[in-house]
Amino acid sequence: MDTRPRRAWRAWLARAAVLGLVLFVAACGENYHQSTLQPKSDITRMIDGLFRTTFLWAMIVFVLVEAALIYALWRFRAKPNDPEPVQSHGNTTLEIIWTAIPALILVVIAVPTVKTIFKTSLPAPNPEVEVEVIGHQWWWEFRYPKLGIVTANEMVVPVSKMVGLRMWSADVLHSFWSPQLAAKRDVFPIFPQTKYKKVNPLWFTADSVGDYSGQCAELCGIQHGRMGLRVQVLSDADFQAWVAQQRVGSPLVDGGKPPAAVDSAWKADTVHTKGQAAFVAGGCIGCHAMVGTPLASALTLRGPNLSHVGSRTTIGANMYENNPTNLAQWLRDPQGMKKGSHMILPRPLTETEIAQLVAYLRMHK
Amino acid sequence: MATSVLEHRAPAMPHAHPKTGLWSWITTVDHKRIGILYGATAFLFFLLGGLEALIIRLQLTGPNGKLVDPDTYNALFTMHGTTMIFLGVMPLSAMFFNYFIPLQIGARDVAFPRLNAFSYWVFLLGGIFINISFLVGAPPDGGWFGYANLTSSRVIPSTAAAPAPGLNIDFWVIGLQILGIASIAAALNFFVTIVNLRAPGMKMLRMPMFVWMSFVVQVLLLLAFPVITVALIYLMMDRNFGTSFFMPDGGGDPIMWQHLFWIFGHPEVYILILPAFGIASEILPVFSRKPLFGYTAMVFSGIFIGFVGFGVWSHHMFATGMGPFADTFFSLATMVIALPTGVKIFNWIGTIWGGSLRYTTAMMMAIAMVALFVIGGLSGVMHSSAPADLQQTDTYFIVAHFHYVLFGGAIFGLTAGAYYWWPKMFGRLLDEKLGKAHFWLMFLGMNATFFPMHILGLNGMPRRVYSYPEGLNFEFWNLIETVGAFVLAFSFLIFLVNIIKTWMGPRNAPADPWHGATLEWAIPSPPQEFNFPKLPQVGSSVPQWDARRAAGGHLPEPALVSGEGIHMPNPSFWPLMAAIGVNLTLGSLLFIRQLPYWYGLTLFGAAWLFVSVYKWAFEPAH
Numbered sequence: 009m010d011t012r013p014r015r016a017w018r019a020w021l022a023r024a025a026v027l028g029l030v031l032f033v034a035a036c037g038e039n040y041h042q043s044t045l046q047p048k049s050d051i052t053r054m055i056d057g058l059f060r061t062t063f064l065w066a067m068i069v070f071v072l073v074e075a076a077l078i079y080a081l082w083r084f085r086a087k088p089n090d091p092e093p094v095q096s097h098g099n100t101t102l103e104i105i106w107t108a109i110p111a112l113i114l115v116v117i118a119v120p121t122v123k124t125i126f127k128t129s130l131p132a133p134n135p136e137v138e139v140e141v142i143g144h145q146w147w148w149e150f151r152y153p154k155l156g157i158v159t160a161n162e163m164v165v166p167v168s169k170m171v172g173l174r175m176w177s178a179d180v181l182h183s184f185w186s187p188q189l190a191a192k193r194d195v196f197p198i199f200p201q202t203k204y205k206k207v208n209p210l211w212f213t214a215d216s217v218g219d220y221s222g223q224c225a226e227l228c229g230i231q232h233g234r235m236g237l238r239v240q241v242l243s244d245a246d247f248q249a250w251v252a253q254q255r256v257g258s259p260l261v262d263g264g265k266p267p268a269a270v271d272s273a274w275k276a277d278t279v280h281t282k283g284q285a286a287f288v289a290g291g292c293i294g295c296h297a298m299v300g301t302p303l304a305s306a307l308t309l310r311g312p313n314l315s316h317v318g319s320r321t322t323i324g325a326n327m328y329e330n331n332p333t334n335l336a337q338w339l340r341d342p343q344g345m346k347k348g349s350h351m352i353l354p355r356p357l358t359e360t361e362i363a364q365l366v367a368y369l370r371m372h373k
Numbered sequence: 374m375a376t377s378v379l380e381h382r383a384p385a386m387p388h389a390h391p392k393t394g395l396w397s398w399i400t401t402v403d404h405k406r407i408g409i410l411y412g413a414t415a416f417l418f419f420l421l422g423g424l425e426a427l428i429i430r431l432q433l434t435g436p437n438g439k440l441v442d443p444d445t446y447n448a449l450f451t452m453h454g455t456t457m458i459f460l461g462v463m464p465l466s467a468m469f470f471n472y473f474i475p476l477q478i479g480a481r482d483v484a485f486p487r488l489n490a491f492s493y494w495v496f497l498l499g500g501i502f503i504n505i506s507f508l509v510g511a512p513p514d515g516g517w518f519g520y521a522n523l524t525s526s527r528v529i530p531s532t533a534a535a536p537a538p539g540l541n542i543d544f545w546v547i548g549l550q551i552l553g554i555a556s557i558a559a560a561l562n563f564f565v566t567i568v569n570l571r572a573p574g575m576k577m578l579r580m581p582m583f584v585w586m587s588f589v590v591q592v593l594l595l596l597a598f599p600v601i602t603v604a605l606i607y608l609m610m611d612r613n614f615g616t617s618f619f620m621p622d623g624g625g626d627p628i629m630w631q632h633l634f635w636i637f638g639h640p641e642v643y644i645l646i647l648p649a650f651g652i653a654s655e656i657l658p659v660f661s662r663k664p665l666f667g668y669t670a671m672v673f674s675g676i677f678i679g680f681v682g683f684g685v686w687s688h689h690m691f692a693t694g695m696g697p698f699a700d701t702f703f704s705l706a707t708m709v710i711a712l713p714t715g716v717k718i719f720n721w722i723g724t725i726w727g728g729s730l731r732y733t734t735a736m737m738m739a740i741a742m743v744a745l746f747v748i749g750g751l752s753g754v755m756h757s758s759a760p761a762d763l764q765q766t767d768t769y770f771i772v773a774h775f776h777y778v779l780f781g782g783a784i785f786g787l788t789a790g791a792y793y794w795w796p797k798m799f800g801r802l803l804d805e806k807l808g809k810a811h812f813w814l815m816f817l818g819m820n821a822t823f824f825p826m827h828i829l830g831l832n833g834m835p836r837r838v839y840s841y842p843e844g845l846n847f848e849f850w851n852l853i854e855t856v857g858a859f860v861l862a863f864s865f866l867i868f869l870v871n872i873i874k875t876w877m878g879p880r881n882a883p884a885d886p887w888h889g890a891t892l893e894w895a896i897p898s899p900p901q902e903f904n905f906p907k908l909p910q911v912g913s914s915v916p917q918w919d920a921r922r923a924a925g926g927h928l929p930e931p932a933l934v935s936g937e938g939i940h941m942p943n944p945s946f947w948p949l950m951a952a953i954g955v956n957l958t959l960g961s962l963l964f965i966r967q968l969p970y971w972y973g974l975t976l977f978g979a980a981w982l983f984v985s986v987y988k989w990a991f992e993p994a995h
Binding site for chain 2: 039040041042043044045052054055056058059062063066069070073074076077080081084085086087090092093094095096097098099102103106107110111114117118121122124125126127128129130180181183185187191192193194196197198199201202203204206208209221223224225226227228229230231232233234236327347348
C-alpha cells in the first residue's frame, strides 16, 4: 500500500500544529497593553488565577468532548451494506455518570469562585489612597478627597499601596475598566436632589510601576468607544511629588486659590495672562474649572478641570497625545476631533487665541 | 446517502397547493404557507442583519476606522442585534414551528389558524416599522438591551443643556412592543396546538424532540414577553410622560430596567437556542439510523433549562455591584445550567455512537451545531464565575461566547433544519454539492470570525466601540475576523444560489427522502392542504420507522388524495387587517411629540383594529 498520501497528510498536520502553537503564543503574548491576561495588581491576579482554573477545566472538557465526537464521526461513518445499528434507547447509568462528573467539576470551580466573590465585591478593607471616580459623557473625573486633588482621565496612584475607589456617574451609566489593575465595575448616576445614591466600590494594590490603559465598558452614548482612561502607577516619591504639584489651585484646597508666590509669578507671565484672557473671552470658563480664574473652585461644571492639564499625557479621554498640534486642533474643531462630544464652542476661536490657549494650557503642569 | 435519495426519487406529482396567486397568500390561514411566509421574511431580515454586521466588521478591520460615524456605528450594532434576535432567529424558528409542529403531531393545522396569520402579519409589519427608522434617519442606537437611563432621557421638557432626543429609541420601544404581540399570539397558538391537537396515541412522551423543545419555548415566550412589555411601557412613559421609573434624577432606579430586561432577556436566549436543539435532535437520529439516545433525559433537561433559565438573569449584571450574596447565588445558578446542557451534548454523542452515519448537509450542519455549541457552553461556564466576569463582561469575549451559542448553535441548527426539511416543504431536494460547499465555508468563516474574539476580549477589547486606537495590538485578529465575516457572507450566497437552482429545478423529492422517523415523512412532499387524509395512530416516538419496519423496510409512496369531506378553515384577510390596526395603534405613539393630536391617530388605529377583529369574529365559515 502506498503510504505517501498519509505522510503528506501528517506533514500538513505537523505544520498546522506549529501554526496553531504560534497563534496561541501570539494570543497570550506580552504585546497587548490592555490585557486581562497580564495582571499587575493583587485583585487582577486573584481574578486571573480563578480564570485560569476555570479555563483549565474547560479545556479538559473541551478536548474530551470534541475528541469523543470526532472519534464517533470517523468510527461510525456509514459503510456500504451496513446492517441496521443496534437500536439503543439510552442508558440510565450513563446519564447519571455524565451528570455527576460535570457536577463535580463545577464544584471545583464554584468553591474558589465564591471565595473570590467575597473578596472582590466588598469595599476596600483599609485603603491607603482613596479616589472618587466619576464617569461623565465621555471622560473620567478622579478626585482624591483626602489629598485635595481633582483631575481627569488619568488616575495617578502609588505602587504597593491599597487604592480604594468609590465610583458614580454624573449622567448615564458607565463602567470603569482598568483590565490590568482593577477589573471593572459599573457606575450609576447620582444627582444631588434625589435619594438614589448607589456608590460602587473597587480596590487594588498595584504591584509594579507603569502606565496602564483602560476604558469605559458600558454603552454610554455616541462616544462610548473612545471614553478612555489611564492609570499611572508611580513610586512613592514620584507620587508625593505629583500630589504636591496637583494641589496647587485645586478646588479642594483653599477654595482653588493658589499660594500667593505662585499667583504673583503667574501674573508676571504673559503666557499666563494672555492665555487666561482668551480662556475667559473664548467661553472656556463656562464648562472648565481652571487655576487663577474665578471658577477655579467649581466642582460641578460640565467639562474636566483643566488646572494641571499640561501634566497629562493625553487629551480627549486618552484619545490623542497631549501635544501642541493636537491641542490646537482640538480647540479649533472639537467636533471634528471627537464627534458628538459635549465640547461645543460658543464661538469659533481665532488662531491667535488658539495659540495663546495652547501655550497657557501646556504651561500649567 | 445520495444513492438512497435516488432510489426513492418519485415521479413528478401534481401541485399540492391548488390555490395560487397573491390573494391566496394574503388571505391564507394554512400553517404551511404561513410557515413559508415566516421563513422568507425572516431570511430577508437575516440578510439585512448580516449586511449590518459586514459594515461593523469593515469599520473595525484596522485601527481608528473611519468608514462610518460613531452614531451610525451605534445604530448598526443595535439594529444588528435587534434584527438578528427578533426578526431573524425567532421568526426562522417560527417558520419551523408553523410548518412542522402540526405535521409532527399529526394535526391538520394549528389550533387557531387565523390567529396564526395575524401573528405573521404583525411580525412582518413590526419588522418593517422598526427598520423604517433608518429611512427617517433615526435608527435605534441604545443597544439591543436599551439600558436606562441612556435610553430613558426625558423628552419633555427639553432644555438647551439637555436637548430633546430623537425618535431613535421610540422606534425601538414601539417596534419591540409590536413584535411582542406577534410572539405572544404565536406562543399561545402553538401551546394550545401541542396540548390539544396531537394525533391519537401521541402521548406527551411520544412527541418528537423538536415538538418538545418548541413546547418549552412557547412556555418561555408566554412567561418572558409580558415582562419586557411592562418594562417597555415604563420606558415609554419615562421618555414621553414625565415618569421616573428608571430615572435617578426623578428618584427612579436604572438598575430596575436591567433586572426587568434580563428576566426577559435570559429566557430569550433559550427561546433562540432550544428550537435548534430540537432540530438537531431530529436530524442526528435519522442520519445515524438510531433513535435519539436518552429521550426522557433530553425532554427533562430541556424543561430544566427552561425553568432554571428564569433564575439566572443577574449573571448579566455582575459588574453592577449587587453584593457578594447575589453574586454567589447567580454564579451558582448559572453553573447549574451547565448540567442539563451537558446532558444534551452527551446524549447527542450517544445518539451517533454505534450508528451508521450518513453525511448529508443537514447532518453536517447538525453535528457542527453540537461541536460549536460546546465551545459557547464552556465559555459560558467561564463567565458564570462572577469575579472572572468582572474582566469579561462587556468585552469581545462575551461577543465570542454568544456568537458561538447563537451562530454556532442556533443558526447552524436552523440551517440544518432548512436542508433537512426543504424537500418536505417544497418537494425539491437542495443540491448536496452546493450544500457541502455552503457548510464548509460557513464552518470556516464562522470560526475565523468569532474565535479571535475570545482572544481580543481577554486581551482588553471592549464591546460596542466604534474604533480602537493603535498600540493595543488589536489589529491582527480584527483583520482575520473581517475576512472571516466575508467568507461567512459568501457561504450564504452559495445557499441563495442553491435555493434558486433548486427552485428552478424539477420536483424530485419523495415523501421520505431521508428515511425519517416522524409523521411528516408519511405524507407527500409537499403535503396537501389538509396534511393527513386520515389522522394517524401513533404507537411510539418514531412512528414512521415503525411503519417502515412493519412494511418490511420499504414504504410505498403515499398517494395524493381528494380532500373531499375534510373541513379546513376558509381563507381570511381580517388577520392582515387586524395586524395593520395593531401597527397603526402602536405606531401612532411615535407622534406623541410630533403631532398635537396624536391621540386622534391612536383612536383611528384602535377603531380600525376593532372593526377588523369584529369582522374576524363574525366571519361566516363556508
